[in-house]
Amino acid sequence: MHAGEHPVGEDLVRRLIAGQFPQWAGRAVQRFPSGGTVNAMYRLGDDMVVRLPLVQGGAADVPLEQEWLPRLAPRLPAAIPEVLGAGQPAEGYPWPWSVHRWLAGENPEAGALSEPVLLARDLAAFVAAMRSVTLPGAPRAHRGxxxxxxxxxxxxxxxxxxxxxxxxxxxxxxTAVWEGALRAPAWDGPPVWLHADLMPGNLLVAGGRLTAVIDFGCAGTGDPACDLFPAWNLLPPGAREAFREALGVDDATWARGRGRTLSQALIALPYYRTTNPAMARNARHVIRAVLEEVRSDGGRGHGGR
Structure with missing residues (x-):
């Protein structure tokens, strides 16, 4: 997917585990297929997963997650990754890596949600809980x-x-939607805690309900609009409105959130269209969802409010 990817494989993972976590040596190692763009994941036995950055740009996320995940976990209504081991560069692999506890569940798929309104409310509860975190010394969110x-x-x-x-x-x-988002008033409140990458591939559901949120590599503080991504990358219109109502989103924040989500999709589509089908498919979905919403709004660009 990227220039400069470091080759990884099951044999490398076995060597890294044997050298740094011998108590887990001998467990089965198997690549887990994922639409993720920054990390490779390998199942380690039945209850753990090894997560290794593919590119140098993802390496800084590893210590960030190792520091903040344990502090965020008790404050959130859904499960998040638990770090069981902090791996170091070795065996020719150049970056830090992690062993996490395995979290069960499936990634939701836009257009195939069994409980879209309930999922929307679950997501709103997670976003609201993130915003309410007051831990000091927070990093700036990657997209904040x-x-x-x-x-x-x-x-x-x-x-x-x-x-x-x-x-x-x-x-x-x-272009018109993007320029409308740029005209929206900027966030003038204090920065809030954000996950900042609420893509379907970073959500886990069971029975249509949210069970876990993964990949906190972009987390930190910033504009609350950054955590409105699911409104367009996952939720149908009725559930989108339930998500907005549960969070009490004002017009300007909604417009910025829509613009941010559209921007990500526009950048992702030409980049991933031949290398990551899941990312490209979701980018197409976002572009359609945003344009349909704006057209149904009569061009007002504020979700009808």
């Missing part, structure tokens, strides 16, 4: 800054998509 910081990359991605007509993206319409 001003929306304008995304402008150059978003417009470049729209330019790329104009050159890929087979994707069928209405580039004029997405």
């Amino acid at each position: 800054g001003p929306l304008a910081a995304l402008d150059e990359g978003t417009r470049a991605a729209i330019g790329e998509l104009r050159g890929i007509p087979e994707e069928g993206v209405d580039c004029d319409s997405v």
